[in-house]
Amino acid sequence: MNPNKNNKKRQQNKNLIYGFSFLGSVFIIYLLLSIFDLENVYKSLQASLDIIIQILPILILVILMMLFVNLLLKPKTVSKLLGGESGLRGWLLAIFMGILSHGPIYVWYPLLKNLKDSGMKSGLVAVFLYNRAVKIPLLPVMIYYFGIGFALILTFYMIIASLLEGKIIEITEHKFKDKGIKDV
């Protein structure tokens, strides 16, 4: 068997074991809480169900986008657009993708992992994730509570902060890579 494929399978199994252990731990927390506070546990379950219903359309969109990446975007293309040689275009693309993406942050992890495996730089993954905080549809709500000046200045500084964070992560990742230390 191809060693790369073997490694990927091993990583997937590891993720699956970790995922089920994590889910099991959360179930235990729920079980323990239900002994003392059944009413709030029920409320929490209802809140979780509401979240699932809310994010379902976005999850479907993410699966379709992952399929698109797997089917049409070859690692060479991803590397060119978002990899080491992407330059300024890569940073701008990550900012816009982050701002335009909707739904909770964790829904986007699988797609980002896909893109990362295909050659997307870690710094750009961080830029994407930070810019998810810039929510254009929610700007009117922010303006209502804090004023237009605050909303615009905050948005500006958040984009700058995203670039700063991306650059720091890129530098640290390079340092670890040079030492041959892998991220697991």
Next chain:
Amino acid sequence: MANKKINKTSKETIKTSIVKTLKSFLVMVPILLGVILLIGLFKTYITPDLISSIFKGKLFQDTLLGSLIGSISAGNPISSFIIGGELLKEGVSLFAVTAFIVAWVTVGLVQLPAEASILGKRFALTRNFLSFILAIVVAIATVLTLRIFT
């Protein structure tokens, strides 16, 4: 004959891509479900009243607390604006409220296990730590700039 061969190859490619996509997604379902259940708990137990009771009226300490509470909170960003608005009315400084709403959307302690498992431990820890610090920096920069212009 050649066309038929190409069709067969592209059908196989589509099938392989669908299987690959579903496999990579299904592996992440347990962890996503765990995060959603944790957020459900947070929504029930971390109430706006509890949040506002933590601030003490000290500028630097409150800004740090704002970033810390925003980091452990989870949910729709609109909730952070509403809670932030209420905190301002109760006299909490704009520095602390800004740090709180920035950390709410950029740091995810509840999602950290999912992020670490999917995108790597080092990446997730570095990103969340930097976002926590940057929430304070962005808050200070925003409020000071706002004061210059108004």
